[in-house]
Amino acid sequence: GDSVTQMEGPVTLSEEAFLTINCxxxxxGYPSLFxxxxxxxxxxxxxxxxxxxxxxxxxxxxxxxxxxETTSFHLEKGSVQVSDSAVYFCALTKAAGNKLTxxxxxxxLVKP
Amino acid sequence: xxxxxxxxxxxxxVTGKKLTVTCSQNMNHEYMSWYRQDPGLGLRQIYYxxxxxxxDKGDVPEGYKVSRxxxxxxxxxxxxxxxxxxxxxxxxSSLITSGGPDTQYFGPGTRLTVL
Numbered sequence: 590g591d592s593v594t595q596m597e598g599p600v601t602l603s604e605e606a607f608l609t610i611n612c613x614x615x616x617x618g619y620p621s622l623f624x625x626x627x628x629x630x631x632x633x634x635x636x637x638x639x640x641x642x643x644x645x646x647x648x649x650x651x652x653x654x655x656x657x658e659t660t661s662f663h664l665e666k667g668s669v670q671v672s673d674s675a676v677y678f679c680a681l682t683k684a685a686g687n688k689l690t691x692x693x694x695x696x697x698l699v700k701p
Numbered sequence: 702x703x704x705x706x707x708x709x710x711x712x713x714x715v716t717g718k719k720l721t722v723t724c725s726q727n728m729n730h731e732y733m734s735w736y737r738q739d740p741g742l743g744l745r746q747i748y749y750x751x752x753x754x755x756x757d758k759g760d761v762p763e764g765y766k767v768s769r770x771x772x773x774x775x776x777x778x779x780x781x782x783x784x785x786x787x788x789x790x791x792x793x794s795s796l797i798t799s800g801g802p803d804t805q806y807f808g809p810g811t812r813l814t815v816l
């Protein structure tokens with residue numbers, strides 16, 4: 590079946606550091622890929638998405654590129670802030686099946 | 702305001718006592734879904750619904766029931782809760798595109814403890 594693998598956290602960074610969270614997937618067909626963010630005590634919210642190969646999603650300084658050749662969708666941000674401390678989830682969905690598959694989540698802690 | 706609401710937000714119950722967690726959305730979304738979040742396991746899909754009267758199992762449906770009698774509501778029912786169902790539960794809704802379910806809009810979560 591489909592699966593999403595994320596790097597395990599926690600990831601601890603200093604403010605203004607560069608952040609990368611790796612995400613790779615296994616899926617047949619052509620999934621859509623998403624990054625969701627969960628701030629403490631809240632539900633998940635969409636951070637960015639990409640629906641086809643080579644698409645780049647971007648939002649709030651975060652970027653991720655859909656790489657079909659490496660089945661990856663790594664999340665990056667050039668300069669993190671304390672307010673970026675959260676748990677980040679990579680996810681995929683497909684037209685066939687209509688289920689959603691999430692990675693295990695990566696906790697990020699940004700220190701001042 | 703577009704939103705997904707869940708009730709209750711917190712619930713402590715005992716083994717075997719039937720309970721229902723309600724979920725409602727005001728965005729006219731066709732797709733609704735329930736997830737549970739457990740430490741180290743991430744988010745797992747319990748059940749989903751493509752439209753009224755259309756429901757299907759996710760990855761971890763055992764011990765749960767759902768119904769979709771109206772488009773806006775998608776309650777999660779635990780007929781006989783057990784301690785291994787202690788978890789944080791999220792309801793979500795979305796539109797459906799040609800590529801499948803689109804961006805999920807999540808509720809605030811329900812923290813359930815089964816003693």
